Amino acid sequence: MSIDDEGPRRPLSPPPRPPGSALAPASLAVHLGRPPRSPGGPLNPDIVLSSTFHQGGDLMYGRDGNPTWEALEDAVGGLEGGQALSYASGLAAISAVFECLPVPGRVVIAADAYNGTRRYLSDVAGRGRLRFRTVDIADTEATLDACSEVAAAPGRPSGAPGSFGAGGLLWLESPTNPLLAIADLEALTAGAHEMGLDVAVDNTFATPLLQRPLDLGADVVVHSATKWLAGHSDVVLGVAATRRDDVLASLTTRRSLHGGIPGPWEAWLVLRGIRTLDVRMQRCQANAAELAGRLRGHPRVTGVRYPGLADHPGHALAARQMSGFGAMLAFEVVGGADAAEAVALKCQLATAGTSLGGVETLIERRGRWSGEGDLPPGLLRLSVGVEDVDDLWDDLDAALS
Template identity: 35%
Template sequence: MDFDTISVRGKSKPDPTTGAIIPPIYQTATYVLEEIGVDKGFDYTRSSNPTRQELEKHLAALEGGSHAIAFSSGMASADSCMKLLSQGDHVVCCDDVYGGTARLFNKLMTNYGVEFTYVDSQVAANVEEAIRPETKMVWIETPTNPLLKVTDLEAVGEIANRNNLLYVVDTTFATPVFLRPLEYGADLVLHSTTKYLSGHNQIIGGVIVTDRNDLYDQLKYIQKSVGAVPSPFDCWLVVMGLKTLHLRMQRHWENAEKIAAYLEQHPKVSKVVYPGLESHPMHHVAKDQMKGYSGMISFELEGGLEAGKKLMNSVELCLLAESLGSVETMITHPATMTHAEVPREERLARGFEDGLVRLSVGIEDADDLITDLEKAFEMV
């Protein structure tokens, strides 16, 4: 089936009992056994739930994978990947990752003896140079949060495969509409379903997708053991969001391209980062491996931090808020919000300036959003 059809229909069929087109919400904690040792496929919702199973099948189909494991947050997904490692293991990671991921790696996993080396993965050779005998995993975000760096997934995948390393790719910003990392050799694909996949600022969730049966078995055991599972209702809301994912992502992309072009020519803007712009240093890679450039833009103002603050405090239609990927446009100051725990020296070293502004472009009318930004620029 075509991707758009999978997005709408997933793997679901009308309910055999009632004929209901929309899958039901199985809001239950436990299930009656037929007899000792015999159940109907479910025994306890922490282990499995029909609504969660519906979501997992849908997400696996969208990524072109065999298995999906849903979690209670994107960070629970990331943490579960970390539980595949042991004391003394080493991870090569792209140098621009979500602040929560950086906190997990640097503040928690290092306490358990896991070491991390951060490299600019836009140059694939940097990944290979960082590999050590104890390296077990390569972790890539693409596009990254918030600098929107783009990694050549095939090139890094060849390196990971050649060195027998677990290859994890977080494509929350791209979604399977625009990028499917399993096609480029990824072992595990990670998403925060909070963002574009659900798309309506309603739930917190995460998912891991894989084609490998061994990794699925391990992660399913981790999911059950730690109990980081989403509620049936949250799973149902994500399923509802997936039905319009392909349509929403097209509008996010169209709006972002228009706004990025507007920002790039604005006299008060010193820098615009968007994979769809030819000025992006990895535009050629994004053009080759992505089917669209999504809805995330980062930019800096001529006046630096103070100018950025004035802009963000002056917008009205753009919402000053954490998170991204919703139908509503949201504007964020990463240095004090999403990446507040990343040391300033570390941020500056990788080109992450204090005044960086991140814009998650929604699906409103693009001209209305530009008008809102223009009015805010007048206050800067």
């Protein structure tokens, strides 16, 4: 058969509606970031391996842009309801947001936010570029008090009034890593804005399928896409998303200047992971809810933190601002640090190791990291995967016993 024998080309159905359309997030996750539908064309974006682009177009050099990143950014931006930029890692996205602040920046941050974020802040604060204070973000009043102190603090930063972070930045994470505290995103964002602070939310634990901070008023949202978005423990990448043109422009400039760009392979892998995010999350969170309930009844477990449990202090709030409780939980074991380490290492199915968000269950005593601060010594964090829940329970039960 020659190439001419194909017959008339049939028109294809129209592409899925753009972000903001009536499509459900599960459908958007499958369809955003694909090339236009054309007969014979590929379903997936190319992995564009080029540092240089022909002169005359918008894209000239690989530190400023890449078509594979753009496909991923279309997908994450659509899911978060903003415009997204991808970075070399979650921490590269996080530091890019802080780099947008005028000097000296003024920051209020969750006391149990991801320890890498707090270590980054300590590093830049030590060099005089910002000041930060930590708060219990589950305590809305205390957090807003901290914001008002920042707003009233003497010493104006160098940024123009109204520019991002000129009045300070409230950095939220909800649920927090690893204590699973829940912040009232809407109330905190509204209160912080009233006092002139901007608000950023690390949405790594929830993912945009369970929580959309930009809808709740946040100015910018960040992800360690290494985790749930990618979902297979095979890539490191970060994303920031915003609806504000000024923030997008500042983040774009900073990414080009600082060079914290992702690789095209990594961007493609994260986009492939996003295709199954909804089914993975459904399975993982159903497993997490089941394990949380069973762990609570275990004689060697003294406390379980999972926002889906009715007695979790943030349960009602999480039910209001999230469409699911996620698949992260933490629990404390009798016997403190040594006992907890032993449980993690005895697990045969769950893997003792750091990170989270993969299809495989990971277990870790977070207190083993020096930067973690004041955690209960026997606290184990569980990132629940897609394995059979009874197999997971047998494994945990055996390790605990």
